[in-house]
Amino acid sequence: MRPYDFTRPRSVGAALGDAHEGSAFLAGGTTLVDLMKLELMTPSRVVDINRLPLRGITVDRGGLHVGALERMSDVADHQDVRSRYPMISQALELSASPQIRNMASMGGNLLQRTRCGYFRDLTTACNKREPGSGCAALTGHSRMHAVLGTSDACVATHPSDVAVALVALDARVHLESLREKRTVALADFYRLPGHTPQVENELRAGELLTGLTVPPLPWASRSAYLKIRDRRSYEFALASVAVALDLDLDRGTIRDARVAAGGVGTRPWRLEAVERALVGRPAALATYEAAAAPAGEDARTLPHNMFKPALLRRTLVRALVALGGRS
Numbered sequence: 312m313r314p315y316d317f318t319r320p321r322s323v324g325a326a327l328g329d330a331h332e333g334s335a336f337l338a339g340g341t342t343l344v345d346l347m348k349l350e351l352m353t354p355s356r357v358v359d360i361n362r363l364p365l366r367g368i369t370v371d372r373g374g375l376h377v378g379a380l381e382r383m384s385d386v387a388d389h390q391d392v393r394s395r396y397p398m399i400s401q402a403l404e405l406s407a408s409p410q411i412r413n414m415a416s417m418g419g420n421l422l423q424r425t426r427c428g429y430f431r432d433l434t435t436a437c438n439k440r441e442p443g444s445g446c447a448a449l450t451g452h453s454r455m456h457a458v459l460g461t462s463d464a465c466v467a468t469h470p471s472d473v474a475v476a477l478v479a480l481d482a483r484v485h486l487e488s489l490r491e492k493r494t495v496a497l498a499d500f501y502r503l504p505g506h507t508p509q510v511e512n513e514l515r516a517g518e519l520l521t522g523l524t525v526p527p528l529p530w531a532s533r534s535a536y537l538k539i540r541d542r543r544s545y546e547f548a549l550a551s552v553a554v555a556l557d558l559d560l561d562r563g564t565i566r567d568a569r570v571a572a573g574g575v576g577t578r579p580w581r582l583e584a585v586e587r588a589l590v591g592r593p594a595a596l597a598t599y600e601a602a603a604a605p606a607g608e609d610a611r612t613l614p615h616n617m618f619k620p621a622l623l624r625r626t627l628v629r630a631l632v633a634l635g636g637r638s
Contacts, residue, residue: 312347312348312350313347313350315353315354315356315357316355316356316357317356317357318356318358318359319359319361320358320359320360320363322363322364323363323364323487323521324489326358326360326363327487327489327519328489329356329358330356330517330519331356331517333354333356334354334355334356334357334358335354335356335358336519337357337359337360338360338361338379338380338415338416338418338419339382339415339416339419340419341407341411341414341415341419341423342422342423342424343357346424349433350433351424351430351431351433360380360519361380365378365379365380365418365521365522366378366380366381367381367522368385368386368391368392370391372527373524374524374525374526374528375391375392375395375396375399376523376524377522378417378522379416379417379418379520379521379522379523380416380417380418381416381417382412382414382415382417383403383406383407383412383413383416383417384409384412384413386399386400386403386417387399387400387403387404387412388400394532395531395532396476396525396528396531396532397532397535398480398531398534398535398536398554398555399473399476399477399525399536401476401535401536402472402475402476402538402551402553403472403473405536405538406471406472406473408544417473417523418521418522418523420471420473420474421473421474421484421497421500421520421523422514422520424511425467425469425470425511426455426468426547427439427448427455427456427468428452429446429447429448429451430467435447438465438504438509439465439467439504439508439509439511440509442507442508442509446463446464446466448466448467448613449466449613452615453466453613453614453615453616454549454616455468455547455616456613456616457469457575458607458610458611458612458613458619458620459572459576459577459580459607459609459610459611460503460504460577462503462504462505462506462508464504464507465504465508465577466504466577466613467504467508467577468547468575469501469573469577469578470547471579472551472573474497474501475536475551475552475553475571475572475573475579475580476534476536476553476571477523477525477579478497478553478571478579478580478581479534479554479555479570479581480525480528480569481496481498481525481526481528481569482497482524483495483496483523484500484522484523485520485521485522485523485524486514486518486519487518487521488515488518489517494524495513497579498579498581499513500512500513500514501513501579503578504577528555530555530556530558530566530567531555531569533556533557533634534553534555534556534569534634535553535554535630535633535634536551536553536554537551537554537633538551538573539622539626547574548573549574549619549622550572550574550622550626551572551573551626552570552571552572552573552623552626552630553570553571553573554568554569554570554627554630554631554634555569555634556568556589556594556631558594558635563593563594563595564591564592564593565589565590565593565594565598567590568585568586569586570582570583570585570586570589570627572606572626572627574619575607575619575623582606582627584605584606585603585605585606585627588601588602588605589602594635594636595635595636596628596632596637599627599628599631599632599635602627602631603624603627603631607619607620607621607624608620
């Protein structure tokens with residue numbers, strides 16, 4: 312780890328004033344410190360933002376509001392989150408380990424860097440780490456890599472579980488700089504790699520993520536997050552889905568749906584075609600299978616992850632059955 316300056320401001324304005332080109336904000340540190348140890352990130356200044364007033368979990372007519380410094384475990388345990396947006400609680404509880412969830416902030420989780428092994432290995436080619444150097448995953452071991460939203464420059468999978476649930480729920484993130492405050496839909500916040508995989512999101516230089524809002528959606532109380540992985544804990548997803556269903560119980564049909572996938576895309580992947588195929592149809596196994604059929608049809612696979620499109624479809628059907636029943 313290289314030497315750096317360190318500040319601990321008490322206000323957002325002071326933190327933004329302390330930040331300059333080459334600086335980094337520190338919250339839980341579960342991503343930044345690891346990357347600094349690997350010298351993948353070498354900030355000249357670290358701005359500790361843990362004293363800033365960026366906490367709070369509230370639900371009102373505007374939806375769910377979460378401060379960027381709220382810890383993942385506290386959000387997962389919050390009664391209103393559990394009852395009104397269970398997919399968020401479940402996604403958080405299926406992330407990392409309890410110890411990490413107790414440290415990691417919501418803002419930090421949404422901004423975490425990819426867990427691609429080639430990105431973290433300084434001896435291999437990685438366009439995300441060193442633009443123009445190539446992508447070792449294209450010819451290397453690719454089992455954990457993305458099949459949706461990839462390019463010839465990068466196939467790294469987006470690592471966040473809770474981001475998948477938040478994208479399904481049309482969440483927005485709040486950003487602040489010395490010049491302005493702005494709000495961006497989380498689905499638009501993450502960039503596809505294209506030819507510039509080193510630019511991962513819409514966060515501008517000197518800008519701070521201060522919180523997030525999930526719009527009100529009463530039927531999100533019927534929602535779930537299903538994660539398929541190689542072991543039951545402390546592992547990233549091979550495929551995951553966040554699903555919310557609005558059921559007409561009298562008619563046995565689906566009035567509306569929200570569906571997003573993780574573990575398969577270079578960013579959280581909203582499955583709008585699946586949503587459209589569910590709406591107005593019976594809540595039955597045949598509906599779920601038909602709706603899931605096109606998921607991943609535009610996938611770009613590599614030799615070691617050719618199983619992912621089929622796994623995504625099976626994961627979707629399993630989650631839909633759990634929420635809507637078979638008939």
